[in-house]
Amino acid sequence: MNNQRHSFSLVSTRTMPLNLLLLFVSISLGLMLGCTNKLDRPDSALAEQGRLTDSSMAKSEWNIAIEDAWARPTKAGMMSAAYFTMYNVGSVSDSLVQASSNASKDVQIHLSYMNDGIMVMEEQPFVAIQASEQIPFQPGGYHIMIIQPTMDMQEGDSISLSLYFKSGMIIEETIQVGNPAK
Amino acid sequence: MNANSTLAKPYSFVLTIIFLSFLLTQSACMNDYKVIDDMNDASFELVNQDSVRVIFPEDFRGQYVVMGFVYTNCPDICPLITQNLIKIQKDLGYPSNVQFLGVSFDPLRDTPEVLHRYKEVFKVDENVNFLTGEPKMVQSFMDSVRVRTQESMRTTTDSGKEIYFLNHSDKIMVMNPKGEIIIEYGGSMPSIPTLIVQDLQSLIQ
Numbered sequence: 001m002n003n004q005r006h007s008f009s010l011v012s013t014r015t016m017p018l019n020l021l022l023l024f025v026s027i028s029l030g031l032m033l034g035c036t037n038k039l040d041r042p043d044s045a046l047a048e049q050g051r052l053t054d055s056s057m058a059k060s061e062w063n064i065a066i067e068d069a070w071a072r073p074t075k076a077g078m079m080s081a082a083y084f085t086m087y088n089v090g091s092v093s094d095s096l097v098q099a100s101s102n103a104s105k106d107v108q109i110h111l112s113y114m115n116d117g118i119m120v121m122e123e124q125p126f127v128a129i130q131a132s133e134q135i136p137f138q139p140g141g142y143h144i145m146i147i148q149p150t151m152d153m154q155e156g157d158s159i160s161l162s163l164y165f166k167s168g169m170i171i172e173e174t175i176q177v178g179n180p181a182k
Numbered sequence: 183m184n185a186n187s188t189l190a191k192p193y194s195f196v197l198t199i200i201f202l203s204f205l206l207t208q209s210a211c212m213n214d215y216k217v218i219d220d221m222n223d224a225s226f227e228l229v230n231q232d233s234v235r236v237i238f239p240e241d242f243r244g245q246y247v248v249m250g251f252v253y254t255n256c257p258d259i260c261p262l263i264t265q266n267l268i269k270i271q272k273d274l275g276y277p278s279n280v281q282f283l284g285v286s287f288d289p290l291r292d293t294p295e296v297l298h299r300y301k302e303v304f305k306v307d308e309n310v311n312f313l314t315g316e317p318k319m320v321q322s323f324m325d326s327v328r329v330r331t332q333e334s335m336r337t338t339t340d341s342g343k344e345i346y347f348l349n350h351s352d353k354i355m356v357m358n359p360k361g362e363i364i365i366e367y368g369g370s371m372p373s374i375p376t377l378i379v380q381d382l383q384s385l386i387q
């Protein structure tokens with residue numbers, strides 16, 4: 001009985017030499033620190049973004065912003081997508097539930113992912129973001145799908161992008177066409 | 183004696199050996215280029231973005247062909263595949279003895295005119311051809327290179343348009359001058375151009 005229970009514990013501290021124990025403790029500490037330090041950007045850079053629509057909500061609690069936003073160049077009637085990194089530097093979680101743009105009436109939240117060797121692209125009813133979380137919207141993953149834009153979108157142009165959250169908050173931005181990282 | 187240290191040593195030794203042999207077999211496989219598919223069993227009549235007839239693989243015999251599989255209503259993954267094709271061509275120095283193809287698996291919507299516009303949007307070099315064709319012909323071509331597609335659910339957008347997308351294999355392949363497919367990689371990953379350029383340079387030299 002005792003043996004069976006023992007086999008479930010990966011590391012027995014009783015039989016482990018001190019140096020191994022120290023190594024184990026320092027590695028787990030490092031892992032814990034690495035995990036909690038999710039945001040590598042200062043809060044100040046992201047403050048002031050995000051418009052309050054519900055005055056009952058304190059601004060210090062809700063603080064979601066996007067950075068490095070861009071949209072893929074395309075021609076009218078074809079397809080485009082918008083990308084950014086979404087940061088939640090506030091203390092409350094929320095969900096992105098809708099998006100809109102002046103480039104098209106049809107804008108959807110999408111996710112591309114590999115399923116059984118097939119690349120799938122699917123509309124998402126929402127994307128949840130926890131406090132202190134950052135979610136990349138990038139090629140091959142989450143993206144804002146801009147369906148058949150009514151105008152040509154050329155490198156250097158800009159379009160509007162509005163992101164609507166479950167809480168009622170809205171992020172409104174003007175984003176550039178063309179990948180700045182390229 | 184404690185159980186951890188006596189167990190750990192032989193165990194990690196065995197793991198290291200397994201890992202090293204895995205690396206060795208991997209690198210060995212990379213160099214011998216087994217034939218994945220022989221394309222000579224059939225011939226496919228397709229058209230390029232300028233409506234010029236293309237017979238595959240006959241028209242490309244004697245040349246290496248790098249081909250990716252896309253559809254233009256795809257704004258996310260397929261642009262990555264297209265940009266990888268562009269990067270491979272650029273990194274190889276726009277070779278005249280290597281052909282580059284983007285083959286559409288959505289012939290109903292991807293007419294030559296649409297493919298022409300797609301090339302303009304992505305500023306694709308004129309020596310890259312985008313191919314489409316009769317739906318049945320395209321389907322049997324995709325079957326022969328084992329590129330799978332499936333229609334996603336049709337939805338009606340906010341403005342009342344009926345749209346659908348295609349789920350699809352994500353691939354870039356290399357065909358040798360004998361019409362045999364010898365290299366097949368994931369198409370959209372950022373590491374792919376470097377791998378294919380290395381492979382092609384070792385093959386062509």
Ligand SMILES: [Cu+2]
Nearest residue numbers: 110121145258
């Ligand atoms: Cu999409």
